[in-house]
Amino acid sequence: MSLLVSNSSVSSSSSSSSPFLSQDKTHRLHSRDLVRSIVKINGASCVNRKNTVVSLASYENGGKKSSQNTPEKLEPLWDDGYGTQTMKDYTKIAIDLSRLTSNDGGPPRWFCPVACNRPLKDSPVLMYLPGLEGTGTGLVVHEKALGKVFHVQCLHIPSHDRTPFEGLIKIVEESVKIEQNLFPNKPIYLLGESFGAILALAVASRNPTIDLILILANSATSYERSSLHPLVGFMKTLPVEHYGSFPYLTSFLLGDFVKMAMVNTNGPNHLPSFGQLIGNLTEDIPLLSAMTTIIPRDTLDWRIKLLESAAGYANSRLHTIKAQVLILASGKDNLLPSKDEAQRLSRLLPHCDIRVFEENGHTILMENGVNVLSAIKATQLYRHSSKFDIFRDFLPPSMTEFKTLPMEAWWYRLYMGASMFSTMEDGKIVRGLSGVPDEGPVLIVGNHLLWGVDVFSIVLEFLREKKTMIHGLAHPQIFEFDKKYEYLMIPYSDIMKLFGAIPVSGRNFFKLLARNSYTLLYPGGAREALHRKGEGCKLFWPDKQEFVRMAVKFGATIVPFGVVGEDDMSELLIDYNEMKKIPFLDQMVNEFNQGRTNLRAGMGGEIAKQPLHFPIFLPKLPDKM
Structure with missing residues (x-):
């Protein structure tokens, strides 16, 4: 598994003087450490690094790729890679990344998942802001699809890090302003999940003149009405030696594990394969124990306090937000009242669309039935410049979108029974579209x-x-x-x-x-x-x-x-x-x-x-x- 990691620091200096970021117009954010591989050797993680400045956009084989290899368009029914990475991949990457960054004592940093590969020519940037766990790997199911049409950058907040909310805002803000200076006519996408949604709203409130597009997944601005309050009380009464059982005791709040297991279980006629579903569930549930490694108890305690102050900060500034907003909300989120919060935010934000996924839980980006890129395309928020162009900005449907379309389901095709015939040049009528x-x-x-x-x-x-x-x-x-x-x-x-x-x-x-x-x-x-x-x-x-x-x-x-x-x-x-x-x-x-x-x-x-x-x-x- 390969990752690109770039350290960020909170600084009041201008972007051009940042030791971690470059304004070279031929490149985007630059990385001080290029992580080529994270592998297991005798049970331990071994990281091969190159201590050099390497562009996030030129990581393949450790060298720069010619711009001639950059694709210019997608073909209909392109492979978006949906379902090829699942919760198992999320857990592995998150653990390896957490162990890697826990040793360097560094601040929050940006990385680009190698699964994102090389996007289309002139693609905009998308910055992913994670939830409370802070790993930045929550996009794992969507990385390949988003990586086709965005320069994807993910924020990683190490478990030992205690940067206050204002500091996190400045880290994101610095990257946003550099991107805006480099490409002033392109929009900047902030995809925030839960706590990350609050961070995205805060950045947008402080930068009303920057062309930002916010994608908010189960926004935690509803913290005051959430189930986190009894959860915090329960955690405080739990002895330290029993913290390992905490993820299992609260699993019904964290997400829908059946939906997570269904991500890559399509069988004939696009129906879930029952055997594969059971196998995935058997493998996924034990992975809950990894959460205590990814987010230790003291880290969770700190971040819940951080969440409380962040929610108040963002809610008090909603009236200043001018950005376009798309809210993805779960109908069965047991941790946050996400559906009601989406309705509330849509009334307060002037340019806001919502899409509710009635059958999904809190971990909406990890569950089946949610396609982030499809939601962005359907709301016509994908654009290359300051103004949406329905021709230039159109992205053809992917194979996943085609297969999951209700009209492509076996029962619909059976009911419709559509047959098509065409006429050849010689007047012969044939079945199909050959004519x-x-x-x-x-x-x-x-x-x-x-x-x-x-x-x-x-x-x-x-x-x-x-x-x-x-x-x-x-x-x-x-x-x-x-x-x-x-x-x-x-x-x-x-x-x-x-x-x-x-x-x-x-x-x-x-x-x-x-x-x-x-x-x-x-x-x-x-x-x-x-x-x-x-x-x-x-x-x-x-x-x-x-x-x-x-x-x-x-x-x-x-x-x-x-x-x-x-x-x-x-x-x-x-x-x-x-x-x-x-x-x-x-x-x-x-x-x-x-x-x-x-x-x-x-x-x-x-x-x-x-x-x-x-x-x-x-x-x-x-x-x-």
């Missing part, structure tokens, strides 16, 4: 079925068969659902954004064709997807098809298609016309559409009637089998 050109620009134009469920089948089939990203032009309101729709529409909206949906507009259509993209267009739009009774498979297209002229301008291949089947398998119970006759449903529809844009308001006829609503239907057997 679709292999190079863009390609414009795919067709009709919507009820609720627009056909979109997912088409986009996923292009990914599955042709490994091609197809961008669907979608109603802009899909990108603008607020927090009150978090359980109904936001999951749907997140999936659309993850899999390439672009707000429909003439400018965006132009840019897609100019980039030789595969573009999916539904001229019937919302009116077709939310059709009324008796309108199954009916088209609602504008009289003037402007997309033809633009496609010709770019030499795009137009592929028309038709979709059938869903209207034969669904019974529309209540449509828009009937909703308007039912008072409470009419009120709901009116409230839902308040302030929303009708893209076809200037047109006449049925196509102009595009209020967003939710037609109520039930599945049925088709009339002809």
Whole structure:
């Protein structure tokens, strides 16, 4: 296991005079010690060091890599490495790193996990701020994915360290300011977990003019309402010689061990492999004893006191925070009221999104079902510059995102039973997408079925068969659902954004064709997807098809298609016309559409009637089998 470690010191001096950090614009933070390997020899840790200044970005094989080897883009269904590192890896790295730093007496320092490898060209920096355990290894499950698109730096706080909260703020602040001076047009990401979330908020409150993006996982700003208070009292009554049992006695508070064990247990059809799950649990539970090595009793006592003062500090300064914030909260956090705290913070912070993971526990970043990079992408917080560009900043879906998509589950594919056929140049009809050109620009134009469920089948089939990203032009309101729709529409909206949906507009259509993209267009739009009774498979297209002229301008291949089947398998119970006759449903529809844009308001006829609503239907057997 390889790590890069760079010492940091709390200093009032300017960044250019720091003995540990360099402002050379060709490099990021520089390390005084390059840890090439941590291995076991006769039961002891042996560390091979090179006492030289080495760039964090050039650690492979102990030498610098040419910038020509830096990847510039990710391909669809790229391997994000999710699940290849688990709790076992976390424990091993944390113990080795704790033993290494306990001997040098040094202050908190930054390191870059080798698992992060080399990110894409012009990637922003992401600084991970750990929880109370302080090892900085809590990103182990996500390191490979984040390392593809970020320069990842993790803060390690040695167990012997007693730096006060103000000192920790200055350490992070110094690194943030150096990064901002080196790359003034790039955002800086602070990913804080529990106590680290407080630290991130504190840094943001003191630096409102720096372009910071905060990712907060189960923020400990709720300390006053947490279960830590009885926990502290219990720890004080526990004899010193019994501290080794403390992690086992409190394990139900620390996290969901089943979720941790499920991280790499996908079997056929993406179902958890029961045998592997039991095996992982058997191996993981004994690892709890390692917590007493990672965070000794006196260290835990000190850090809980540190947490108390830090929570007060951050809460008193929330009103000064201008940064964009994404909160990841667990619904079953037994240690902190994380879900309620996420709601509270979202009301106090002006630019805040939340994503709640109802089935996860306190150790949210170590548990199955949570993908940090996916959350960042879905909230459109990933950007290379000061302004988000939906084209330049789009990252294609990874293999993990593809496999864990609900629409890719066996039961969904069985129910939908989607079959696709295409026409070859000689007129022969074949199953699959062989008749679709292999190079863009390609414009795919067709009709919507009820609720627009056909979109997912088409986009996923292009990914599955042709490994091609197809961008669907979608109603802009899909990108603008607020927090009150978090359980109904936001999951749907997140999936659309993850899999390439672009707000429909003439400018965006132009840019897609100019980039030789595969573009999916539904001229019937919302009116077709939310059709009324008796309108199954009916088209609602504008009289003037402007997309033809633009496609010709770019030499795009137009592929028309038709979709059938869903209207034969669904019974529309209540449509828009009937909703308007039912008072409470009419009120709901009116409230839902308040302030929303009708893209076809200037047109006449049925196509102009595009209020967003939710037609109520039930599945049925088709009339002809």
